[in-house]
Amino acid sequence: MHPEAHRLIGSAELTIAPLPQSLRLRLVPQAVIESLRLNGSAVPYDFAGGVLTVKAAAPARRAAQQLTIRYRADFTAIPPQETVGIEDPSFGISATIREEGTYLSAGVPWFPQLPGARGRHRIEVSAPAGVTAVTAGRLLHSATRAGRTVTSWQSDLPMEGLALSAGAFTVDRDDFDGIQLLTFLSANNAALAPGYLAAMRRHLAFYRELLGPYPYPKFAVVENFLPTGYGLPSWTLLGSSVIRLPFLLDTSLPHEIVHSWWGNAVEVDYARGNWSEGLTTYLADYLLKERAGAAEARDYRRKILRDYAALVTDRNDFPLRSFQGRMAKYQQAVGYGKGAMTFHMLRREVGERTFWRGLRRMGAEGNGKSLGWGEIERIFSSETGRDLRWFFAQWVERAGAPRLALDGVRIKPSAGGWTVSGTIRQHGEPYRLDITLRLTAANGAVVDHAIRLNGPRTPFSLATGDRPTALEADPENELFRRLAPEEIPATVNDLLEPQRPLVVVAEGREPLREAARDLLRGLHWEDAELRGEQSVSPAQLAGRDLLLLGWPVRRELQPTLPASLEIAPDGTFAWQGSSGDALFAVVTAPDAAATTALLLAETTAAAAAVAPKISHYGRYSLLLFASGRNLVKTTWEPAASPMKVLLPTETPP
Ligand SMILES: [Zn+2]
Known part of the structure; x- marks a missing residue:
């Protein structure tokens, strides 16, 4: 490999048994074949349009035929300079060889491949000194001699294509019950290796218990020059900028480790629907919250519902079965979010033991095969001994989501206590749902009742001892x-699709204009109109999304904020006892037609430090920072809910 020339010089030895009648191989169309030998003899061939046809008459069928192809190919794709705002997780790069790094995806035939045939691979990569290559399988050795670094890998699990990455890496390693744990990091990030190795060990131990044996001989964390978060069979490729985020150890890393089971060892037939992102999100991102506590788990589920409500409309919605991959945020809200909730509801439907037993069976039966939703339905129906057709028809094959509301809720005294009655309404074609109704008493005691919903209106009547003050x-x-x-x-997130955006700079806070430049870029507000507060009238603000830089002096421009957020006339602020040196808050305008955001900072430097970060906190309403570090991130409590009714505390007549 010659990164400075974007060139791969390859020698491929294929052992093929038996030899097919016509031998046609796939190889990138820009390749140049230097020689081709079958069992040691040069044979005629034809190479055009990415298809290499070997024209030799098939020799007597021996057990194995040896085909040796020498070729070279250039991979010159240029990664985008600016990746902010690109939703395509590959950034449009499927194969490139460059000095800053090499990435060749498994879908690109960078070595000759027999279409549809899965082989075992031994890969040896020679690159300039210090450049190490990573691919599937077990690391055999890596050494530098005479100005070249040679790395070799052995991959025994049959695969058709292989992804390969290479770069100037520091390699660190550990061993976990015979599984190689490896990190390939740039010099800048080499100090992260011990933390990654320890986290890999911890997550592998946890998931092995839950899901069955880890399917690969290694797991490697590899740094990428593009800001990717790829999960590949037995390795993950994470961008330089993200790899050092401390929370990655318990978010992206377990997510990619869980993909070893789902999406890699058990493959996805994309045409039949990609179930692996929903399941992986559920078992990694979600389950780690559940381990942290019930409140964290509930908040995570709520976030899924908020993302879906914010990003998915009746026009762009689609059934989970049609999800293939994430190209836009609304697709993620269905494929990852609704997918994760579907596995959560499946777990509640079949019960705890059956759920985990079913997943282990999926892992064992699906290893090396591709599964679709149909097989998942079959496995769980068989494990639970019940037909789950209705469940998969409702959640996987149908677009949309239930719309529920409480209606006509009343409270009456009854023998020995109180009776709360009412109706749960479903808008649209009803779903079959088991829902919890919770009565809360004045002293905080709660009583839960389970109700099955089948139709558009389900009446209920709940008896309780203590007088309840709320029904949810x-x-x-x-x-x-x-x-x-x-x-x-x-x-x-509400700022991302702004309506006639207007930036208003508070009196005396003009330097914030420059400091907020990265904030405007992150929100895609570069073209927003910009004004000083003295030059706008409240009438001009109606129906417009507004960003206030600094606390306006004029009362009529000051937004209404939740009571727990205190802002003094001089613009100093506090949220539940925390202050910090920069604040960003998003509120809905009183007419609910637009959104108002507010950036406050003690100093211009404090504002500039947080400006590029804010758009990454899409799900939050309030952010507090100190010295550029996030102190508080929170989402407002909803103003009201059709799912919650406060019950009168006076006895009704
Ligand atoms: Zn994923």
Whole structure:
């Protein structure tokens, strides 16, 4: 490999048995064949349009035929300079060889491949001194001699294509029960290796218990020159900028480790629907929250519902079965979010033991095969001994989400206590749902009742001893549903599709204009109109999304904020006892037609330090920072909910 020339010089030895009648191989069309030998003899061939046809008459069928192809190919794709705002997770790069790094994806035939045939691979890569290559399988050795670094890998699991990455890496390693744990990091990030190796060990131990044996001989964390988060069979490729985020150890890393089971060892037939992102999100991102506590788990489920409500409309919605991959945020809200909730509801439907037993069976039966939703339905129906057709038809094959509301709720004294009655309404074609109704008493005591919904209206009547003060449906957010507009708090995400955006700079805070430049770029507000506060009238603000830089002096420009956020007339601020040196808050305008955001900072430098970060906190309403570090990130409590009713505390007549 010659990164300075973007060139791969290859020698491929293929052992093929038996030899097919016509031998046609795939190889990137820009390749140049230097020689081709079959069992040691030069044979005629034809290479055009990425298809290499070997024209030799098939020799007597021996057990194995040896085909040796020498070739070279250049991979010159230029990665985008600016990746902010690109939704395509590959950044349009499927294969490139460059001095800053090499990435050749498994879908690109960078070595000759027999279409449809899965082989075992031994790969040896010679690169300039210090450049190490990583691919599937076990690391055999890596050494530098005479100005070249040679790395070799052995991959015994049959695969058709292989992804390969290379770069100037520091290699660190550990061993976990015979599984190689490896990190390939740039010099800048080499100090992260011990933390990654320890986290890999911890996650592998946890997931092996839950999901069955880890399917590969190694797991490697590899740094990429593009800001990717790829999960490949037995390795993950993470961008330089993201790899040092401390929370990655417990977010992206377990996500990519869980993909070893789902999406890699058990493959996805994309044409039949990509179930692996929903399942991986559920078992990694979600399950780690669940281990941290019930409140964290509920908040995560709620975030899924908020993302769906904010990003998915009746026009762009689609059934989970049609999800193939994430090209836009609304697709992620269905494929990852609704997918994860579907596995959560499946777990509640079949029970804890059956759920984990079913997953282990999926891992064992699906290893080396591709599964679709149909097989998942079959496995769980068989494990639970019940037909789950209705479940998969409802959640996987049908687009949309239930829309639920409490209606006509009343409280009456009854023998020995109180009776709360009412109706749960479903808008649209009803779903079959098991929902929890929770009564809360004045002293905080709660009583849960389970109700099955089947039709558009389900009446209920709940008896309870202590006088309840509130009734809430699905208080723990166990069900996937479409939140009502009043349940959706304003968040940073609401600024991403602005309506006639206007930036207003508070009197005396003009330097914030320059400091906020990266904020405007991150929100795609570069073209927003910009004004000083003295040059706008409140009438001009109606229906417009607004960003206030600094606390306006004029009362009529000051937004209404939640009471727990205190802002003094001089612009100093505090949220529940925390202050920090920079604040970003998003609120809904009183007419609910637009969004108002507010950036406050003690100093211009404090504002400039947080400006490029804010757009990454899309789900939050309030952010507090100190010295550029996030102190508080929170989402407002919803103003109201059709799923919650406060009960009168006076006895009705
Ligand atoms: Zn994933």
